[in-house]
Amino acid sequence: MSSAPPSRRVAAAPARPWRSLGLRLAIWYASATLASYVALAAILPMTVNAWAERDGQASTESLLTRYKDTFEAGGTDALHAMFDCHADPRSSVALRLIDDRNVELFSASSDDESSHLAEALSEKGARHLTRVGAPIGWHVAAVSVSQGRQLEILVHHESASLRWGRARRVSLVVLGCGLLSAILGAFFITRRALLPVAELARATQRIVESGDLGLRVQERGTTDSLDRLAALFNRMLSRNESLVRAMKESLDNVAHDLRTPLTRLRAGAELGLRETTDQKRAQEALAEVVEESDRVLAMLTTLMDITEAETGSMKLYKQAQDLAAIAREAIDLYDLVSTERGVHIVTHLDPGVIVEVDRQRIRQVCANLLDNAIKYTAPGGRVEVTVAADEGTGALTIRDNGMGIAPEDIPRVWDRLYRGDRSRSEHGLGLGLSLVKAVVMAHGGEVNLKSDVGAGTTVEVRLRLRDAGAL
Amino acid sequence: MHVVLIEDDEKIGSFVSQGLKQEGHVVSWAREGDGGLVLARDAAADLAVIDLMLPGKDGLSIVRALRATKSAIPIIILSAKADVDDRVKGLEAGADDYLTKPFSFAELLARVSAVMRRMSPRTEQPLLLEFHGLTLDRVSRRAMRAGRTIDLQGKEFTLLEYFMQNPDRVLSKTMILEHVWDYHFDPQTNVVDVLVSRLRSKVDREFPEKLIHTIRGVGYVLRTTE
Numbered sequence: 001m002s003s004a005p006p007s008r009r010v011a012a013a014p015a016r017p018w019r020s021l022g023l024r025l026a027i028w029y030a031s032a033t034l035a036s037y038v039a040l041a042a043i044l045p046m047t048v049n050a051w052a053e054r055d056g057q058a059s060t061e062s063l064l065t066r067y068k069d070t071f072e073a074g075g076t077d078a079l080h081a082m083f084d085c086h087a088d089p090r091s092s093v094a095l096r097l098i099d100d101r102n103v104e105l106f107s108a109s110s111d112d113e114s115s116h117l118a119e120a121l122s123e124k125g126a127r128h129l130t131r132v133g134a135p136i137g138w139h140v141a142a143v144s145v146s147q148g149r150q151l152e153i154l155v156h157h158e159s160a161s162l163r164w165g166r167a168r169r170v171s172l173v174v175l176g177c178g179l180l181s182a183i184l185g186a187f188f189i190t191r192r193a194l195l196p197v198a199e200l201a202r203a204t205q206r207i208v209e210s211g212d213l214g215l216r217v218q219e220r221g222t223t224d225s226l227d228r229l230a231a232l233f234n235r236m237l238s239r240n241e242s243l244v245r246a247m248k249e250s251l252d253n254v255a256h257d258l259r260t261p262l263t264r265l266r267a268g269a270e271l272g273l274r275e276t277t278d279q280k281r282a283q284e285a286l287a288e289v290v291e292e293s294d295r296v297l298a299m300l301t302t303l304m305d306i307t308e309a310e311t312g313s314m315k316l317y318k319q320a321q322d323l324a325a326i327a328r329e330a331i332d333l334y335d336l337v338s339t340e341r342g343v344h345i346v347t348h349l350d351p352g353v354i355v356e357v358d359r360q361r362i363r364q365v366c367a368n369l370l371d372n373a374i375k376y377t378a379p380g381g382r383v384e385v386t387v388a389a390d391e392g393t394g395a396l397t398i399r400d401n402g403m404g405i406a407p408e409d410i411p412r413v414w415d416r417l418y419r420g421d422r423s424r425s426e427h428g429l430g431l432g433l434s435l436v437k438a439v440v441m442a443h444g445g446e447v448n449l450k451s452d453v454g455a456g457t458t459v460e461v462r463l464r465l466r467d468a469g470a471l
Numbered sequence: 472m473h474v475v476l477i478e479d480d481e482k483i484g485s486f487v488s489q490g491l492k493q494e495g496h497v498v499s500w501a502r503e504g505d506g507g508l509v510l511a512r513d514a515a516a517d518l519a520v521i522d523l524m525l526p527g528k529d530g531l532s533i534v535r536a537l538r539a540t541k542s543a544i545p546i547i548i549l550s551a552k553a554d555v556d557d558r559v560k561g562l563e564a565g566a567d568d569y570l571t572k573p574f575s576f577a578e579l580l581a582r583v584s585a586v587m588r589r590m591s592p593r594t595e596q597p598l599l600l601e602f603h604g605l606t607l608d609r610v611s612r613r614a615m616r617a618g619r620t621i622d623l624q625g626k627e628f629t630l631l632e633y634f635m636q637n638p639d640r641v642l643s644k645t646m647i648l649e650h651v652w653d654y655h656f657d658p659q660t661n662v663v664d665v666l667v668s669r670l671r672s673k674v675d676r677e678f679p680e681k682l683i684h685t686i687r688g689v690g691y692v693l694r695t696t697e
Contacts, residue, residue: 290575290688297573315556333652336626337665360655371660 021192031188037178045167056157060139064153067095068143071151076106083108092156098149120144196226200233211243250307257303257417258296265292302431306416309438316358316442320466323394324349324361324387330366331385333376342379348386355394355463361439368432369398369459377402393462410451475516476500477507477533478549481526487520490576504528508536516544523550531564538565545586577641577689584640599636603695605674605682607635611650616674626651627670634693643690669690
């Protein structure tokens with residue numbers, strides 16, 4: 001009742017969050033990548049351009065220096081001659097010479113474009129152009145020559161503006177590729193990174209849907225955190241599986257064990273129903289039904305106790321108890337039975353053997369062992385009950401000189417409902433020793449049984465002493 | 472006597488209610504917790520028999536609620552839980568006795584009368600118990616029948632005293648285990664049978680009229696053969 005809603009929540013959860021988590025991760029990743037590409041695309045043409053401008057300016061200035069040298073050597077005619085021969089088809093050049101009153105003494109331009117610019121040069125002057133900065137690809141330089149005159153040059157490198165355009169196109173391509181790779185990369189990487197999570201989610205989904213507890217998540221053996229998660233998840237699944245299996249097994253066992261007494265019960269009840277004439281026999285049958293149902297009940301209670309003790313769900317009210325006192329109570333309980341049977345009980349009960357146990361449960365252990373010992377000891381026999389402290393444990397030993405257990409039967413005496421051939425005639429459910437073992441184990445103690453046919457059986461129960469933990 | 476029964480199971484309820492009526496009690500039967508609490512609190516009842524698992528208010532809460540109002544009504548809990556823990560919880564909550572399902576009606580009756588006896592302080596236990604020619608002196612711890620002394624050992628005395636305090640009342644094995652040995656679980660033994668048969672051999676063997684009878688599937692009773 002309380003377990004259903006959470007499991008439904010687990011079932012619904014895995015599909016969505018990972019998807020939205022994946023999307024978020026992808027968007028984050030793509031944005032970061034894209035931002036770096038944008039920055040790169042912006043910086044790249046600007047840098048290329050800055051270099052080109054610097055080179056252009058330097059070559060313009062060196063060209064002007066050569067014109068100055070030519071002019072100083074040969075005057076305007078030499079300038080003309082040089083201008084004509086040095087006409088470079090890849091660049092437009094405008095050149096002029098002004099005197100100190102800004103009167104133009106010489107002017108030349110290589111083509112229409114440069115003549116247009118030469119006009120701008122004559123209108124505003126090289127100084128102004130240098131100050132405001134020429135358009136990209138245009139370089140202005142001025143140099144003073146003799147008699148206060150000034151030689152000015154304006155060069156337009158065709159290649160510079162082409163380069164600028166090309167650089168911008170390359171940046172755009174880079175940007176486009178970057179965008180594509182950022183998005184694809186983001187999805188690819190996110191998918192890969194979240195693959196184990198998706199796998200985990202799918203496995204969980206499968207387990208929830210199919211109810212198959214044997215399914216496992218795939219581990220890739222990479223020991224990263226997601227793989228560790230998968231490994232942990234698998235360990236949890238294994239644990240759940242073994243618990244569920246154990247529960248199912250014990251349920252099957254109980255169902256099986258109850259079948260026989262329930263059949264007897266039913267048979268008795270039917271007999272009582274059929275018996276219409278003889279009132280006394282009908283009563284007898286009904287009484288048998290009641291007795292059998294008590295047996296079923298006792299069996300069920302004991303089986304439940306054993307299961308609880310074995311699975312560790314038995315509640316133990318541990319308190320400091322004197323083991324000898326518990327033994328004495330059990331002996332008191334069986335005093336009459338042993339006297340009746342002619343079995344002599346001998347005791348060696350050391351006082352002060354204090355164990356931390358659930359009194360009711362250990363009383364039951366003690367009673368069961370004593371019951372067995374007396375049951376399987378012939379009249380005139382002897383049962384010895386010893387309580388002593390030994391190696392940090394409180395030991396309760398019950399030794400009889402009864403018929404003993406055959407060696408091949410010894411490993412099976414702890415099994416539920418196992419009864420040796422010779423014990424079938426005696427009363428009991430065949431659960432006594434199973435319960436003893438389960439309860440003692442639940443206390444963290446141990447049980448040992450030694451037996452020889454004809455010589456008797458010794459059962460030893462060891463329980464931790466109360467002070468043992470402190471030592 | 473007016474008994475309030477709080478039990479949601481129709482079959483168990485009618486089984487208990489009819490049985491108690493046959494015994495001469497008046498029974499008010501509530502099928503759920505809240506109504507049951509009102510009945511037990513207001514109906515001037517002499518005894519409440521309460522199931523633990525109930526629709527509405529559960530059994531333990533009813534017991535606590537009753538005890539919180541200083542109600543001293545004797546309470547017997549019926550429960551399907553056989554755990555020692557539940558027994559302790561029930562008694563701690565203020566119940567007077569605790570009976571595990573399935574139970575025999577005879578045992579319920581015996582527990583009802585035991586609880587009632589404990590509740591009435593005026594019924595001081597007589598020092599000499601007597602039942603059809605069988606006497607038990609609780610001071611000298613000696614039993615006599617038809618002028619003959621019966622020599623009783625410790626447990627035999629305790630059991631005979633228990634029988635004579637509850638004549639004509641069936642005592643279950645569980646009740647005898649609890650009363651004589653203070654064992655509150657069934658250790659699956661025949662110790663009770665052994666004790667009863669020993670007592671029987673001392674009390675009945677030499678007399679034609681048997682007083683201790685076995686009720687198969689239920690327990691033992693001290694009564695005269697009718």
